[in-house]
Amino acid sequence: MTIISPSLLACDFLNIESELKSFDGIKNLWFHLDIMDGHFVPNLTFGNPIIEQIVKKSGHKCDAHFMVTNPDFYNETLRTYGLHNFTFHFEAVLDPHSFALECKKNYPSVGVSIKPNTPTHKLSDELLSVIDLVLIMSVEPGFGGQSFMPLAYDKINELKTRRSKLGLNFQIQIDGGVTDKNSRDLINAGADNLVAGSYIFNASQDKYSEMIDLLRK
Numbered sequence: 001m002t003i004i005s006p007s008l009l010a011c012d013f014l015n016i017e018s019e020l021k022s023f024d025g026i027k028n029l030w031f032h033l034d035i036m037d038g039h040f041v042p043n044l045t046f047g048n049p050i051i052e053q054i055v056k057k058s059g060h061k062c063d064a065h066f067m068v069t070n071p072d073f074y075n076e077t078l079r080t081y082g083l084h085n086f087t088f089h090f091e092a093v094l095d096p097h098s099f100a101l102e103c104k105k106n107y108p109s110v111g112v113s114i115k116p117n118t119p120t121h122k123l124s125d126e127l128l129s130v131i132d133l134v135l136i137m138s139v140e141p142g143f144g145g146q147s148f149m150p151l152a153y154d155k156i157n158e159l160k161t162r163r164s165k166l167g168l169n170f171q172i173q174i175d176g177g178v179t180d181k182n183s184r185d186l187i188n189a190g191a192d193n194l195v196a197g198s199y200i201f202n203a204s205q206d207k208y209s210e211m212i213d214l215l216r217k
């Protein structure tokens with residue numbers, strides 16, 4: 001079943017505990033945490049103290065998406081917090097393969113993310129064979145609520161082909177502008193994991209699980 005990852009960027013942060021609780025009991029759900037540093041992307045979100053609290057309170061696996069210039073700092077400092085997935089940006093590190101190997105020592109799952117202008121052929125076979133997830137950005141990273149860029153479909157195809165040629169089983173995750181209007185096409189194209197922020201959190205809290213069902217339909 002497709003994993004749905006609500007992006008907490010769009011949640012009500014002053015009521016985060018009740019926001020997290022409203023997803024209790026939903027299967028195949030990860031909480032997606034967007035960490036932005038004001039350098040790699042213009043926007044700024046939250047760092048370690050908040051991540052630690054969210055992981056503690058969440059009844060689901062936590063998926064951290066680091067839109068930062070120094071993911072090595074987070075790799076080192078978050079390793080005891082219980083994060084499930086650690087995704088860094090391909091564009092932020094000099095040697096993504098060696099960095100992914102370092103992250104693998106600390107987290108059960110490691111992802112690499114590519115911005116809309118980064119082609120999939122930049123991801124080497126050796127990198128793909130180390131990571132557990134590729135995050136395809138379908139908007140420019142930095143802000144929620146942007147429109148989906150259809151270039152994600154070609155990237156899904158290319159990665160699916162490489163994955164089967166290489167005999168690998170990394171997840172393909174899509175992030176940005178995901179709604180019930182494109183989720184079926186994305187799942188049919190081969191996406192394993194859909195991140196959705198504003199689509200879910202623009203609904204009232206008692207509707208979150210319905211929104212998740214609509215994304216899977």
Ligand code: DX5
Pocket residue numbers: 007009010032034065139140141142143144145146175176177178195196197198199
């Ligand atoms: C954008 C973030 C996304 C964002 C998605 O840089 O990586 O996770 O929260 O938000 P929506 O679903 O509103 O496009």
Ligand code: ZN
Pocket residue numbers: 007032033034065175195
């Ligand atoms: Zn994200």
